[in-house]
Amino acid sequence: MxxxxxxxxxxxxxxxxxxxxxxxxxxxxxxVNLTYPQYIALRVLRHQGPATVRTLGQTLHLDSGTLSPLLKRLETQGRIRRERGTTDERTVWIHLTDAGRRLCDQLAxxxxxxxxxxxxxxxxxxxxxxxxxxxxxxxxx
Known part of the structure; x- marks a missing residue:
């Protein structure tokens, strides 16, 4: 009761x-040394391709204070790479690495x-x- x-x-x-x-x-x-928020970030990148930090945050409903350290850890683990935009350096693009892609496939x-x-x-x-x-x-x- x-x-x-x-x-x-x-x-x-x-x-x-x-x-x-x-x-x-x-x-x-x-x-595989992942948190759930890291996992869903990788999953979005695997299904949608490279994304800006802003777009990824909107998709995951995460603010930059939560997303930035998460992405930093994924980059340190070699699962993503961050790249500054060529037309606007304030824009940061997130790309899966080959290791990140293999991990997503493993957890598909x-x-x-x-x-x-x-x-x-x-x-x-x-x-x-x-x-x-x-x-x-x-x-x-």
Whole structure:
């Protein structure tokens, strides 16, 4: 029995579910020395190609104070390279290295493995993704 009222709060359910899903990824990411935010940054670069720091931050919903150290660690690990823009040196482009690309390929099926662990049907999972996307789209940031 929930005596805290937390189970009735959508924000708590989303928070707890997010932590649970991230925990599914953790052993796989720990094995390759990645955090979840680093993993999703690499995944975006693998699927969309090089991106500016600004665009990557917008896609990941991360501010520069969070994104900059994350990118610095990935660069130190040899998984990305940063490159100043040729027309505007304030613009920094992020590129996957070959090592970063291989790592993304190695982890390519991780979302599917995590989804299978949830016990949801394909329809439930698609519905959940749709609902979460609608929430994100409707809540001002």
């Amino acid at each position: 929930d005596t805290t009222g937390l189970e009735q709060m959508v924000c708590f359910q989303l928070y707890a579910a997010s932590r649970a899903m991230t925990a599914l990824y953790r052993p796989h990411l720990d094995a 099926d991780l979302p599917q493995r995590a989804a299978c662990t949830t016990g949801l049907t394909t329809g439930d999972y698609e519905y959940l993704q749709d609902m979460l996307g609608r929430i994100r789209g409707n809540v001002p940031t």
